[in-house]
Amino acid sequence: MARPRSEDRRSAIMSAAIRIIASQGLGAPTATIAKEAGVSNGSLFTYFDTKADLFNHLYVELKAEMAAVAMDRLPVESDIRQQMARMWSQWLLWATSSPEKRRALAQLVVSDDITPESHQAGKQAMAGIVKLLERSRENGPMRDVPLSFVAALMSALADTTIDFMIQDPANADQHCAAAFDALWRMVA
Amino acid sequence: MARPRSEDRRSAIMSAAIRIIASQGLGAPTATIAKEAGVSNGSLFTYFDTKADLFNHLYVELKAEMAAVAMDRLPVESDIRQQMARMWSQWLLWATSSPEKRRALAQLVVSDDITPESHQAGKQAMAGIVKLLERSRENGPMRDVPLSFVAALMSALADTTIDFMIQDPANADQHCAAAFDALWRMVA
Amino acid sequence: MARPRSEDRRSAIMSAAIRIIASQGLGAPTATIAKEAGVSNGSLFTYFDTKADLFNHLYVELKAEMAAVAMDRLPVESDIRQQMARMWSQWLLWATSSPEKRRALAQLVVSDDITPESHQAGKQAMAGIVKLLERSRENGPMRDVPLSFVAALMSALADTTIDFMIQDPANADQHCAAAFDALWRMVA
Amino acid sequence: MARPRSEDRRSAIMSAAIRIIASQGLGAPTATIAKEAGVSNGSLFTYFDTKADLFNHLYVELKAEMAAVAMDRLPVESDIRQQMARMWSQWLLWATSSPEKRRALAQLVVSDDITPESHQAGKQAMAGIVKLLERSRENGPMRDVPLSFVAALMSALADTTIDFMIQDPANADQHCAAAFDALWRMVA
DNA sequence: GATGAATGAGTATTCATTCAT
DNA sequence: AATGAATGAATACTCATTCAT
Incomplete structure (x- = not known):
């Protein structure tokens, strides 16, 4: 799985996802998660292939x-x-x-x-x-x-x-x- | 006077919703439920105000x-x-x-x-x-x-x-x- | 960094809206305006929050x-x-x-x-x-x-x-x- | 143009249309006009062929x-x-x-x-x-x-x-x- | 004729994902 | 790699009109 890009950004996205999912549910836009993480929405997809992929890792x-x-x-x-x-x-x-x-x-x-x-x-x-x-x-x-x-x-x-x-x-x-x-x- | 609201149609929609939700989840389009029930798109909304209303009754x-x-x-x-x-x-x-x-x-x-x-x-x-x-x-x-x-x-x-x-x-x-x-x- | 918001696209949408409104009225679909402007459906909404917003700017x-x-x-x-x-x-x-x-x-x-x-x-x-x-x-x-x-x-x-x-x-x-x-x- | 059905119903629809158009505009549903007139929505169409027809007569x-x-x-x-x-x-x-x-x-x-x-x-x-x-x-x-x-x-x-x-x-x-x-x- | 349920075409807006910069 | 603009598929709900009763 080769440590990709910045581990910081990746975990920022994960933490943001936790907060956003907790408050808005799984239907929350990826853009919202990205913003909460302080990353661009495009960036989210360099760390996770899809929204579902993010969810699986998080789980x-x-x-x-x-x-x-x-x-x-x-x-x-x-x-x-x-x-x-x-x-x-x-x-x-x-x-x-x-x-x-x-x-x-x-x-x-x-x-x-x-x-x-x-x-x-x-x-x-x-x-x-x-x-x-x-x-x-x-x-x-x-x-x-x-x-x-x-x-x-x-x-x-x-x-x-x-x-x-x-x-x-x-x-x-x-x-x-x-x-x-x-x-x-x-x-x- | 006019065609009366039919209990049959209503329960057809309910049953269809059960089947569709079971197989596709709550995100399933209302149109899919309507089709499965054999009624038109719009008919679903004469029996239930909103999708959420249907869900609540079903629950x-x-x-x-x-x-x-x-x-x-x-x-x-x-x-x-x-x-x-x-x-x-x-x-x-x-x-x-x-x-x-x-x-x-x-x-x-x-x-x-x-x-x-x-x-x-x-x-x-x-x-x-x-x-x-x-x-x-x-x-x-x-x-x-x-x-x-x-x-x-x-x-x-x-x-x-x-x-x-x-x-x-x-x-x-x-x-x-x-x-x-x-x-x-x-x-x- | 990213593709910047283009003034050209914005004014293309505005001009298209003028043409479409002139011929079809205010009820014209936003999709029609977008197509006339040569942009995608969704793009219209990155330049204008809502249809009404477009109308106000145009006015x-x-x-x-x-x-x-x-x-x-x-x-x-x-x-x-x-x-x-x-x-x-x-x-x-x-x-x-x-x-x-x-x-x-x-x-x-x-x-x-x-x-x-x-x-x-x-x-x-x-x-x-x-x-x-x-x-x-x-x-x-x-x-x-x-x-x-x-x-x-x-x-x-x-x-x-x-x-x-x-x-x-x-x-x-x-x-x-x-x-x-x-x-x-x-x-x- | 042969006096159709009840002149009362017809003018009730006209008056209702005036009130509804004044308050809601031309986009108001025909059903709203019908209700305001105290008639069924279907009835409106026995007095006027289409919504536009009603508008023309009213005008x-x-x-x-x-x-x-x-x-x-x-x-x-x-x-x-x-x-x-x-x-x-x-x-x-x-x-x-x-x-x-x-x-x-x-x-x-x-x-x-x-x-x-x-x-x-x-x-x-x-x-x-x-x-x-x-x-x-x-x-x-x-x-x-x-x-x-x-x-x-x-x-x-x-x-x-x-x-x-x-x-x-x-x-x-x-x-x-x-x-x-x-x-x-x-x-x- | 009167009723109101049935129909289904029509539409603004959202959002995951892609891609130009 | 990072950005955020571009894309276009997807969808609940409305409403003029029709038609069964």
């Missing part, structure tokens, strides 16, 4: 960032429940404290522009999290359910919880904890 | 149908778990056997065109289901969590499960059952 | 051109009557020898798309002419009538005369002269 | 009414100047006291929808007025100018004066008188 990158934050400094010496709890709270914390990234990501997930390859890459990024989940449910009631299904259920719970945390910030921590308990009951 | 109607099917012939004499189980399987069955409706609904939920009023109406339609959920969690671990949050978590599980059932029809029943057990563990 | 520009021609090389050393006569004949000459501009202008004057600002600008352009008129009626019978009213009457006479000159070119000069005499009797 | 009728009022109860025993003055003030009075008719007429005059035949009919209606004008200028400075030209100049003065009378009602009478004096100076 993968956001998913990766989310997963990385969730798994950051995992207390590997602690028991699995504590590791999961830590991962869970890091995940939701990232989402609630980066609302624009979260909102952009939410739109991208359901977009038809995201290719199967990108979805696959998104899953890859979640591999660590899923691994943790796998250990969690090892002896639990869902031990025979396809792991990808369990992972999808977990993600669904996370997304819903994030919505409530953002919507009702005063009780964000309680929502986060309640949802984790629910998840744990579900799988472990 | 509310689909949500209502879904809820009605889910609650249909509930075994009121059985215990609450059996009632929930029945509701759950009816719900998921409807979604998996009406994949176009399901897909259209999934797009509509996240559309900016859907007004708060329609979202409200959608919630109203779910009232019976939520009532059932309320009784289910009465003495359960989530008894103190806001009911709307629990309901949202349930919906998230349902949607995810539906995806897996459609994707892997051979094991649809198992997915359905596994998810219900998970839900029950979560709330009861 | 002001035509009015200004008309006034400029009328006042061009005024024989300042001659008496006021001769100055007025010169102005009058230049005015009507411009209109009759630029029938498309004249016709376009006639449509634009009565268009709802022309903003008060543009009408104001149009009046500004006529200021020199009105000044001449003011001196002409200084000691005449209309000395106490509001100047703007007298000016409007003069314009009405001019427009009507132009129509007859175009309609009956063989006697254009006579019409022009007869109308000027009439005007002079009216005001001086 | 001729308004012009005729205007001319009739102007010539009503002319003091035939008085001298020609007094007859002209009376006609003039009746004319302008009609216009200023029927602003909707006046506004509609003003739009219709410049409309492309008005056929040469209708314009001709409009002129016919003005015949009496023109006759009066002819006698007025009999020995005046414009005695050799084509009568139709003089008539057009007079109409132009009238229209302009009406505008000022409506715009500045407090001085309407003065404007009316000043313009008549100007006209008289012009022709007699």
Whole structure:
């Protein structure tokens, strides 16, 4: 993929896209994104072939960032429940404290522009999290359910919880904890 | 006196919209929907003021149908778990056997065109289901969590499960059952 | 850096608009104007925000051109009557020898798309002419009538005369002269 | 032309058209006119073949009414100047006291929808007025100018004066008188 | 004749992408 | 490589007119 042109410009476009998508949705003109990034509209297309291409890169990158934050400094010496709890709270914390990234990501997930390859890459990024989940449910009631299904259920719970945390910030921590308990009951 | 507005035409447009949205998304031209419905371009607008108006009616109607099917012939004499189980399987069955409706609904939920009023109406339609959920969690671990949050978590599980059932029809029943057990563990 | 906005293209659009409006009226499609100008559909909108914007610029520009021609090389050393006569004949000459501009202008004057600002600008352009008129009626019978009213009457006479000159070119000069005499009797 | 259907409905449509054109212009939908007239939109087309047909009838009728009022109860025993003055003030009075008719007429005059035949009919209606004008200028400075030209100049003065009378009602009478004096100076 | 639903041609404006400078 | 003007396909909605009832 050979580092193209200026990495700065490229990431400026990415950040701008996040802000614009968060506020205006995926239908926002590329020209708007370019202007927000301080670049000409033509320039956007030297960094990304098409609008959809930009969206795909953004999707993968956001998913990766989310997963990385969730798994950051995992207390590997602690028991699995504590590791999961830590991962869970890091995940939701990232989402609630980066609302624009979260909102952009939410739109991208359901977009038809995201290719199967990108979805696959998104899953890859979640591999660590899923691994943790796998250990969690090892002896639990869902031990025979396809792991990808369990992972999808977990993600669904996370997304819903994030919505409530953002919507009702005063009780964000309680929502986060309640949802984790629910998840744990579900799988472990 | 004059040709009366025909309920048939109206529902032909609705059905066409479901099919077209399922296959082409919300960005599909109104002309395409009209043609699929076998009516003229302009006729669509004698039945719906705007494209968004059509979307809103469609959303509310689909949500209502879904809820009605889910609650249909509930075994009121059985215990609450059996009632929930029945509701759950009816719900998921409807979604998996009406994949176009399901897909259209999934797009509509996240559309900016859907007004708060329609979202409200959608919630109203779910009232019976939520009532059932309320009784289910009465003495359960989530008894103190806001009911709307629990309901949202349930919906998230349902949607995810539906995806897996459609994707892997051979094991649809198992997915359905596994998810219900998970839900029950979560709330009861 | 990039291809600069071209004054040529802009005026090509303006000229095309004059021709098209003259022959098809203000209802003519912007696409027709663009084609006549030899530019793309979309290009018209990089030079003018809206169709109405184009119309307003056109109106002001035509009015200004008309006034400029009328006042061009005024024989300042001659008496006021001769100055007025010169102005009058230049005015009507411009209109009759630029029938498309004249016709376009006639449509634009009565268009709802022309903003008060543009009408104001149009009046500004006529200021020199009105000044001449003011001196002409200084000691005449209309000395106490509001100047703007007298000016409007003069314009009405001019427009009507132009129509007859175009309609009956063989006697254009006579019409022009007869109308000027009439005007002079009216005001001086 | 055989009195068609109900004369009441027909004139209801005409009156409605006057009001609607005055307020919305010639671009107003026929459906709006029909509704204002209390008729179905389809009905409008049993009384007038096309929208343009309605406009033409309206034009001729308004012009005729205007001319009739102007010539009503002319003091035939008085001298020609007094007859002209009376006609003039009746004319302008009609216009200023029927602003909707006046506004509609003003739009219709410049409309492309008005056929040469209708314009001709409009002129016919003005015949009496023109006759009066002819006698007025009999020995005046414009005695050799084509009568139709003089008539057009007079109409132009009238229209302009009406505008000022409506715009500045407090001085309407003065404007009316000043313009008549100007006209008289012009022709007699 | 009256009604108003059905028709479908017509149009300003937007925007992803290309390309001249 | 950067710029931003040029392109032209795409689309919701309107409205005169027709026609089924």
